[in-house]
Amino acid sequence: MKYTYGYARVSTQSQELNRQLDILEKYSCDIIYTEKITGTKASRPELNKLKENVREGDTVVVESWSRLGRSTRDLIDLVEFFSKKKVSVISAKEKFDTSTPQGKLMLTVFQAFSEFERDIIVERTNEGLKSARARGRVGGRPKKSEKKIQLALKLYDTKQHSLREIKEMSGVSPTTLYKYLEKRKNGE
Template identity: 40%
Template sequence: MHLVYGYSRVSSRDQNLETQIDQLKARRCDLIIQEKMTGATFKRPELEKLLKQTQSDDTIVVTRVDRLGRNTQQLLQLVEDLQTRNIHLYIIELGIEATHRNGKLFLTILSALAENERALLTEKRNAGLENAKRKGIKLGRKAKSKAKVDLAIQLWKKGEKTIKEIEESTGVGKSILYREVKKYGLKRE
């Protein structure tokens, strides 16, 4: 029996897989694999498990090319592996079977364009950050006032309030508090 597997992936834990899953269900996938992992990493445990369990003539369906990888080389290696194992790859957004000759050519071109777009966005972001630094604009989170941090430390040292209560009353997060406590080697009274 040949199975159709759907693979859905988002880059961060707070993103939603629902739209991809709906599209994969519409393609009548027998099993839908879900993963929340950045595509920039080569380690995607759920995809790796999926690739191990697929057999000749099975099909893997994804909604978009970038669900499988973030660079052309990574993507083409995957397509080559699937092709060698006679596993079909269907990309919904493109409407193509990527493991066929023409589909592979089209996929190569699109993947290279997407990789180039990511590089351009990175260049633009870095140029914007450099420009902001030249203008003296402070980047990152606003520093907590020294008075609030000092108050949080005093409350922590007394040991009368929980960390959550200290956070709520001073607005100083536990990571800042612990960093300051460690920095000065402070102990509770």
């Protein structure tokens, strides 16, 4: 059975959802998820429930894109998420429906921009690393001094300190400590 889900969101507790709900009711939504939470929050519980519940062939309706995505990047990611699950997305305000030929075209454009943006970020990162290397700098986190590593290993070997205490005394994180313990074990 295919379902039509609605999603409505306002940013504050004092705002009302009525206008959005009126629009969603015109689409005969079977289930409507609502939340009063700022769009800047990455985790939106009702949106997460919606994402968990949709199945292939379902439709998601929103009053406008601004109610669904917190940014252009987030919106593209959400539309791609639903597209991969073969779920149509309709935005009433923008008159956008990913199940129509025009909507599929726009989805392809969204995906192209998304890929372009990822490629540009990789290109800039590589250019920045190349520039830094030309100045004698290398990327990545700075290496811990050998003295700090040795101190952390000695503290660990005493079996008298917690990992938190070792980190506080030596400045070496548990992850780094375990990496060096593994190296020591393997004779490196």
